[in-house]
Amino acid sequence: MATITVICAGMMGTAITYPAAHNGHTIRLVGSPLDNEIIKHGQKTGEHLNLSKYRKNNPTSGVNTPVLTPDNVTFHYFDEMEECIKGTDLIICGVSSFGMDWFCNNVIPKLSEETPILSISKGMIDDGENKGRLISYPEYMLRFTDKDLKIYAVGGPCTSYELVDKDPTEVTFCGPDMKTLRWLRRLFETDYYHISLSTDVRGVECSVALKNAYALGVALAVGMSYKREGREFEHYNSQAGLFAQATKEMYLLLDVFEGKSVRNIFLGIGDLYVTVFGGRNRRLGILLGQGYTYDASMAKLEGITLEGVVITERTAKAVEQLSELGKLNINDFPLLMHIKEILFENKRINIPWKAFETEYEG
Amino acid sequence: MATITVICAGMMGTAITYPAAHNGHTIRLVGSPLDNEIIKHGQKTGEHLNLSKYRKNNPTSGVNTPVLTPDNVTFHYFDEMEECIKGTDLIICGVSSFGMDWFCNNVIPKLSEETPILSISKGMIDDGENKGRLISYPEYMLRFTDKDLKIYAVGGPCTSYELVDKDPTEVTFCGPDMKTLRWLRRLFETDYYHISLSTDVRGVECSVALKNAYALGVALAVGMSYKREGREFEHYNSQAGLFAQATKEMYLLLDVFEGKSVRNIFLGIGDLYVTVFGGRNRRLGILLGQGYTYDASMAKLEGITLEGVVITERTAKAVEQLSELGKLNINDFPLLMHIKEILFENKRINIPWKAFETEYEG
Numbered sequence: 001m002a003t004i005t006v007i008c009a010g011m012m013g014t015a016i017t018y019p020a021a022h023n024g025h026t027i028r029l030v031g032s033p034l035d036n037e038i039i040k041h042g043q044k045t046g047e048h049l050n051l052s053k054y055r056k057n058n059p060t061s062g063v064n065t066p067v068l069t070p071d072n073v074t075f076h077y078f079d080e081m082e083e084c085i086k087g088t089d090l091i092i093c094g095v096s097s098f099g100m101d102w103f104c105n106n107v108i109p110k111l112s113e114e115t116p117i118l119s120i121s122k123g124m125i126d127d128g129e130n131k132g133r134l135i136s137y138p139e140y141m142l143r144f145t146d147k148d149l150k151i152y153a154v155g156g157p158c159t160s161y162e163l164v165d166k167d168p169t170e171v172t173f174c175g176p177d178m179k180t181l182r183w184l185r186r187l188f189e190t191d192y193y194h195i196s197l198s199t200d201v202r203g204v205e206c207s208v209a210l211k212n213a214y215a216l217g218v219a220l221a222v223g224m225s226y227k228r229e230g231r232e233f234e235h236y237n238s239q240a241g242l243f244a245q246a247t248k249e250m251y252l253l254l255d256v257f258e259g260k261s262v263r264n265i266f267l268g269i270g271d272l273y274v275t276v277f278g279g280r281n282r283r284l285g286i287l288l289g290q291g292y293t294y295d296a297s298m299a300k301l302e303g304i305t306l307e308g309v310v311i312t313e314r315t316a317k318a319v320e321q322l323s324e325l326g327k328l329n330i331n332d333f334p335l336l337m338h339i340k341e342i343l344f345e346n347k348r349i350n351i352p353w354k355a356f357e358t359e360y361e362g
Numbered sequence: 363m364a365t366i367t368v369i370c371a372g373m374m375g376t377a378i379t380y381p382a383a384h385n386g387h388t389i390r391l392v393g394s395p396l397d398n399e400i401i402k403h404g405q406k407t408g409e410h411l412n413l414s415k416y417r418k419n420n421p422t423s424g425v426n427t428p429v430l431t432p433d434n435v436t437f438h439y440f441d442e443m444e445e446c447i448k449g450t451d452l453i454i455c456g457v458s459s460f461g462m463d464w465f466c467n468n469v470i471p472k473l474s475e476e477t478p479i480l481s482i483s484k485g486m487i488d489d490g491e492n493k494g495r496l497i498s499y500p501e502y503m504l505r506f507t508d509k510d511l512k513i514y515a516v517g518g519p520c521t522s523y524e525l526v527d528k529d530p531t532e533v534t535f536c537g538p539d540m541k542t543l544r545w546l547r548r549l550f551e552t553d554y555y556h557i558s559l560s561t562d563v564r565g566v567e568c569s570v571a572l573k574n575a576y577a578l579g580v581a582l583a584v585g586m587s588y589k590r591e592g593r594e595f596e597h598y599n600s601q602a603g604l605f606a607q608a609t610k611e612m613y614l615l616l617d618v619f620e621g622k623s624v625r626n627i628f629l630g631i632g633d634l635y636v637t638v639f640g641g642r643n644r645r646l647g648i649l650l651g652q653g654y655t656y657d658a659s660m661a662k663l664e665g666i667t668l669e670g671v672v673i674t675e676r677t678a679k680a681v682e683q684l685s686e687l688g689k690l691n692i693n694d695f696p697l698l699m700h701i702k703e704i705l706f707e708n709k710r711i712n713i714p715w716k717a718f719e720t721e722y723e724g
Contacts, residue, residue: 244632
């Protein structure tokens with residue numbers, strides 16, 4: 001049996017330990033300094049505060065029963081982090097995009113080459129050297145250390161609250177070494193959590209990062225439908241049109257960022273699908289689709305943090321830079337550019353349907 | 363202004379005329395011999411019986427208001443067919459898979475080379491000559507005549523009842539000649555109906571035909587979730603896992619059937635998305651996902667006809683034949699093969715999640 005230490009006890013960082021705990025492994029959940037409430041509550045009750053809150057607001061299987069962590073999961077404050085990682089077989093990086101720099105500066109320096117790291121953070125970031133070049137988070141993390149850390153990552157469709165509910169889930173673990181990947185699969189695989197393996201870190205991570213931007217884009221159609229109907233009623237022709245355009249642009253972007261498009265696009269498509277139906281990016285997309293500006297929408301959402309906004313900003317900027325360098329045709333990305341306009345130029349929704357049309361004579 | 367004659371006045375054959383009628387063209391809706399009720403009711407009231415029924419059972423924008431046809435649409439019995447096609451600028455073939463042979467035998471011989479035909483039928487069929495080779499319906503239709511008919515077709519995500527509701531829709535028209543395709547676009551394009559064009563008939567038609575089989579496959583997860591929950595509650599991790607696997611298999615099949623995978627997969631993806639959320643294939647998929655056998659499910663659905671069943675049978679058979687010939691690896695299609703088992707060997711659902719896993723070392 002292995003010992004797994006998670007750093008940052010958010011919903012996904014916690015949920016991914018459930019299949020491993022299910023397999024009998026020992027889990028140490030270490031909160032970031034922002035997670036003190038979660039740790040306090042968890043130590044007292046065994047319940048995960050945010051997963052329970054989510055279930056309460058979005059009743060799923062348990063209908064408002066608390067999300068209890070399995071017996072082999074313990075909760076720890078951040079000041080126990082160094083103690084917790086001693087003798088651990090695997091470290092999980094559980095931060096979102098917004099905690100990435102914190103993790104790189106405060107945790108990475110404490111980690112050793114002997115212990116593999118599995119990251120659940122989804123995103124890409126400017127490589128800081130080449131105009132328009134984005135790299136994956138595992139690549140970014142390595143820049144904060146001279147050590148030869150082995151960083152693995154999880155991609156593919158999985159929402160934390162549904163994993164906790166044991167909804168059958170199919171993800172991909174990626175990283176530098178197939179032998180370690182197979183060991184990771186043995187730790188986590190259950191009859192409801194299935195794992196493909198890939199050594200193409202850039203491809204996997206790029207594919208699943210892009211979906212946050214585009215999920216917001218597809219959800220615009222939900223808001224458009226709500227507005228037209230005057231009630232919460234969805235139409236799907238428009239969602240499907242945006243979904244098809246989104247996957248087409250994601251495919252092209254995978255090539256742009258050297259992510260082996262054909263091999264990895266299906267991961268991103270699955271991840272896009274699951275993200276359209278859950279989470280904060282959907283909520284923002286619906287408000288924008290109803291015609292609210294970004295500022296008005298964020299006021300309604302009370303300043304939640306949104307990974308879709310971060311990845312849209314970075315990707316749109318990279319596309320603009322690469323277009324200036326003549327390396328791509330910006331007209332191939334009309335949906336991304338419209339999402340950017342809405343988010344950063346406070347424009348109202350006006351889907352460029354005509355720009356999605358193509359003519360092929362072959 | 364043009365005159366357009368539709369043969370077979372079903373939901374889709376009728377709905378596609380709405381944007382053209384909106385643009386001021388004259389529409390003659392000719393029922394097949396099975397459409398007499400629709401024609402009778404339409405002549406009396408201007409209402410389309412089946413579109414109204416659908417709206418009544420699935421209240422959308424109009425919430426149970428009748429679906430009236432625009433003033434420039436007239437209803438005709440099949441015995442007026444030859445009269446109606448005289449002087450018409452375009453013929454629309456409005457049959458489903460189940461009416462294709464009827465159309466080929468009873469209508470195709472009456473058509474002339476001067477009048478282009480636009481088909482809304484989605485499907486592929488054995489080419490009758492080469493083992494495991496499927497061809498598109500436009501190719502199949504040409505086998506029933508020595509005339510040089512010009513057959514065009516519509517692919518991409520569009521449900522009839524949402525087009526009637528003017529939900530923004532993005533489709534693709536395909537056919538032999540770009541000049542005619544552009545003319546067709548001018549006839550039909552409105553601010554809610556957007557049209558891409560392609561001369562790759564096989565690719566477009568194959569991509570959108572396959573989605574009927576796979577939509578049923580994705581809907582299995584909905585039924586699994588209903589069963590686990592004991593109520594109509596959906597989870598999306600499992601849907602997304604099946605959606606990703608479906609698109610991956612569709613991509614491979616596009617190559618198998620010479621349909622230019624990269625160019626056409628996105629059409630099929632959009633079409634898959636819209637089909638998962640509406641129609642009969644979803645209803646069957648949900649029942650099968652709940653654990654009913656095919657026979658038990660069909661008894662509940664009272665013998666409705668299902669295009670997803672037809673295309674699954676044909677595609678699975680082709681895949682098996684091509685596998686025997688060593689032309690593909692049947693293990694690349696575990697979802698299709700499981701759908702086939704359920705539909706034709708009366709097996710109960712048992713998603714082969716493990717078979718979806720891949721390992722990539724590159």
